Amino acid sequence: IALVYMESCWLLVAWCEMRKDFRHFRTDKIQGIVPLDSRYSESRLVLLNKWRMKEGIGPEKEY
Secondary structure (H helix, E strand, C coil), rough: CEEEEEEEEEEEEECCCCCCCEEEEEEHHCCCCCCCCCCCCCCCCHHHHHHHHCCCCCCCCCC
């Protein structure tokens, strides 16, 4: 759902269906990806705001 720069590394923030939770992946450690046709049922903005709330970051607003 997002790419975030934190403490000298980039993180990919994603929803994990297996764990039913958000995961953070360091982009420099990712060896490969496989795109899927399936999509999460909620919008990216809803998912992003859920992650931000969990992390204690205020919700993103649309302007």
